[in-house]
Amino acid sequence: MITSEPQVPNGPVAAAILSAAIGCFALGVVSTLADKNKAFNKLMLFYPPSGALTGETTVAILIWLVVWLLLARLWRNSSRAIGPINLTSIILLLLGLLLTFPPFIDAL
Amino acid sequence: MQLTFRELLTALHGMLFGGFFLMAIFGLVVELVRSRSTAVPSELTPSGRRLEATFLILMAAFGWLAVFTGTYVIYPWYRAKPPAGTTDLTAYPRSLLLSHPTTAAWHNLGMEWKEHIAFFAVIAITMLAFVLLRQRAALRQNPALRNAALGFSLLALVSCGVAAGFGAMLDKAAPVTGGNTITLMRSSQ
Numbered sequence: 001m002i003t004s005e006p007q008v009p010n011g012p013v014a015a016a017i018l019s020a021a022i023g024c025f026a027l028g029v030v031s032t033l034a035d036k037n038k039a040f041n042k043l044m045l046f047y048p049p050s051g052a053l054t055g056e057t058t059v060a061i062l063i064w065l066v067v068w069l070l071l072a073r074l075w076r077n078s079s080r081a082i083g084p085i086n087l088t089s090i091i092l093l094l095l096g097l098l099l100t101f102p103p104f105i106d107a108l
Numbered sequence: 109m110q111l112t113f114r115e116l117l118t119a120l121h122g123m124l125f126g127g128f129f130l131m132a133i134f135g136l137v138v139e140l141v142r143s144r145s146t147a148v149p150s151e152l153t154p155s156g157r158r159l160e161a162t163f164l165i166l167m168a169a170f171g172w173l174a175v176f177t178g179t180y181v182i183y184p185w186y187r188a189k190p191p192a193g194t195t196d197l198t199a200y201p202r203s204l205l206l207s208h209p210t211t212a213a214w215h216n217l218g219m220e221w222k223e224h225i226a227f228f229a230v231i232a233i234t235m236l237a238f239v240l241l242r243q244r245a246a247l248r249q250n251p252a253l254r255n256a257a258l259g260f261s262l263l264a265l266v267s268c269g270v271a272a273g274f275g276a277m278l279d280k281a282a283p284v285t286g287g288n289t290i291t292l293m294r295s296s297q
Contacts, residue, residue, distance in 0.1 A: 008245045010253060016243070017256050020235040024228045031224050049184035057179060057227050064231055082252035089256065093228075093263060100224040102217050 011075030014085045019071055021089035021096075023064025028099025031056045035105050109294075113287030114185055121182050122275050125174035130268045132167035133233060137265055140258045149248050164237040171230040171268075178226065178275075185284045186219070201282035214281045218274035226271035232264040 034041045034052040044055025098104050111119070143149070152160060190200040197204035205215040236257055239247060247253050 005245060005249075007249060008243075010246045010250050013239050013243045013246045013250075013253050016235045016239050017253075017260070020231050020260065023231045027224060027227055027231075047180060049188075050179055051183075051187060053179055053183065053223055056224070057175075060227065061231075068235075082250060082256070086252060086256050086259075090259070096228065097225070100221065100228075102220040 009075075009077055009079045010082060011078045011080055012072055014080040014082060015068060015071035015075045017089055018085050019064055019068035021092040022067050023060055024096035025092040025099075026063040026096075027056065027060035028096035030059050032099045032105055032108070036108065109292040110289050111292070112285050112289055114182075114284050116290055117177065118182055118279060118284045121174060121177040122272070122279065125170045125177060126268070126272050126275065129167065129171045129174050129229070129233075130265075130272050132163065132170065133229065133261065133265045133268055135163075136167065136233075136236065137258070137261045140254070140261050144254060144258065161241055164240055168230070168234045168237040171233050175226050175230050179223070182284055183223065185286065186278075199286050201278070201284055204282045205278075211281055214274075214278055218278050222271045222274040222278075225267045229264040229267035229271065232260040232267070236260055236264070 030044070031052075034044045034056050041052045044052035044059070046058055047054040185201075187202045188200055190197055190203050194200070197207055202215055202219070205211045205219075239253075239257060247257060
């Protein structure tokens, strides 16, 4: 027998999806900045033996987690329109991918 | 049968952590595709749920282990600068690759791309593990969310595939070596 389950708000999932896309985009932006700007690159040397990679990834992970926390609190008990969130996420992911693709960065 | 300490850690990073992560992502993609094609959503038993939770947590954990060992342990060995006047660059993989035009792209494209894109996979999979563990009902009720979950799992598969593929090829072109020699097995002959 199939029983219908009560509708649950989709806000927490929407927050998780959008924040993950923002985190990936942030990594693209931060790594591009570190590649193009020597002062920023120096700022990203959290662990010098690994170069700027450690700073770039740490900053992106922090942005992702903070945005996730904020959106999850904001949308905890609400439902959002998923279409625009999916579309925004796709655009952010594609931009993030582009900004981490070396030939594209070299061409900038 | 011997290998050096650095070779052992590189193998753990790529073959254990990264290898398991890639296979697990593929399993997740298959499961998400399968769940889109079922007329009636299947309900797991309590032990099935525990097994699934273990799989999801291990998958994310192995992903983080792969990127953190790669970033903080292997990468410093890979990018170490050779002292001035060094002619044998075998112990300096990055410099070895960049020393010749036919191998430089392994670093300029392969490593430069791999070191960043691997994090896409880990972020996506951690998010998916959370959603599948804590928000399964919302996913069941909303096809658009299931599409997004499948999209992120495919992104993770491609990202991890790029990172793993280039990792394997980089290790073939300029392996990270050095440290104490570890003997795993001796031949009787």
